Amino acid sequence: MIDQGRQLAVRAAVRLDAGVNAEMALDQELQAVGIDHPHRPRATDLFYQTIRWQIRLDHALGRCLTRPLRDLQPEVRAILRLGALELLIEAHPAYAVVDTSVSLAAKLAPAAKGMVNAVLRRLSREGDGPDDEDPVQALAIRYAHPRWLVERWLARFGESDTVAIMQWDNTRPQLWLRVNRNKGTVAAYEDQFQVTGDHHPLVPGAIAVSAQPVRKLAGFREGWVSPQGVGSQLVASSLPLAAGWPVADVCAGHGTKALALLERVGKLDLLAGDLKPEALRLIGEEARRLGVRAPRTRSMDAAHPPTELHGSFQAVLVDAPCSGLGTLQRHPELRHRCQLDDVRRLAEDQARILSGSSELVAAGGVLQYAVCSLEVEETTGVVLDFLDHHPDFSASADQRWLLPCRERTEGFFIATLTRSRL
């Protein structure tokens, strides 16, 4: 008997292997089975767990294979990784894992049945094998993070925090919601919709509920809640705001933070901008769901904003495009896709965007820069270089680091800068 959750996870992994992004790869498989399918949560969990642990799984499988894992048929690679996850990380009984993996191979890659059987049997006997002699490599494999990143984090944060960050990244993310303060408090939400969930000490308006499709969330249709990570909620709640202020969110994307700003202060004159017009398309509809005034939207390059807008905003939020390396818990695929060169290239884009956006700030106004990354190039590197070249700006408050191992949020960096004159 083939378990459908595993089959869906393997099929989605094959799509991912072909270069489709993780969320889309899984969605494309799940769409075929519908929103209420009973195997949906298990398929989702197995799919992301396998990506999360892939570095360790591939290392262990490599020891049991006679040819490189990358040379195998994608279906076989996905079946082996899933089997390895269940053996090494989830400690399922070996006979069950081997049996179900061979059945999956019989369906998706029949010629490889024998090989899947032999490799997983060997893996179940030998486990992970001995630690690598190089201690950095040993940590990278044990906690399934890319070596280049482990090396940097060890130098910056020391071993204990590096391990704590990696352990955090390897846990399953909770589904955090922002409760719309115009509807009521978290307690009122829990009361009205008979929901219970975790709370966060840093964000009183946040609640974590069990994983489920967004459209099925209690109170979603009525505008009570929106999915948003705790770190992202903190960014939106730390921008100085007041009623009537002209405010710009220049990298607004789908508008998660822009809408959070409007929930905080309804009478903002908010401009939501983004390079990609399609990203902004649904913000108006979301504003209606939440019962807030819709922001103006405008497709624009924040590195070169229109001159007629220069100097006209009291607060400007730059939620810059970044590596996302602070979000490896929710986006484990970035461990495999992001390289040091990407971090450096992004830092150059961020510098251009911050410098361009600074033109929008009025005298006495605030420029807030945020990225969900902890890398020096994308954080202090960008801000210190900006301050060097913009004497009309100063750091008005402490830069804020959200470290997953301390704040129990996704990793974020927030810098607030004030403009003294035009």
Ligand SMILES: C[S@@+](CC[C@H](N)C(=O)[O-])C[C@H]1O[C@@H](n2cnc3c(N)ncnc32)[C@H](O)[C@@H]1O
């Ligand atoms: C981190 S995401 C923003 C997420 C969004 N603020 C939210 O809370 O959901 C960064 C956004 O910057 C946009 N972007 C990239 N380069 C840009 C540029 N030069 N000017 C304006 N937006 C840009 C991307 O399209 C993306 O939507």
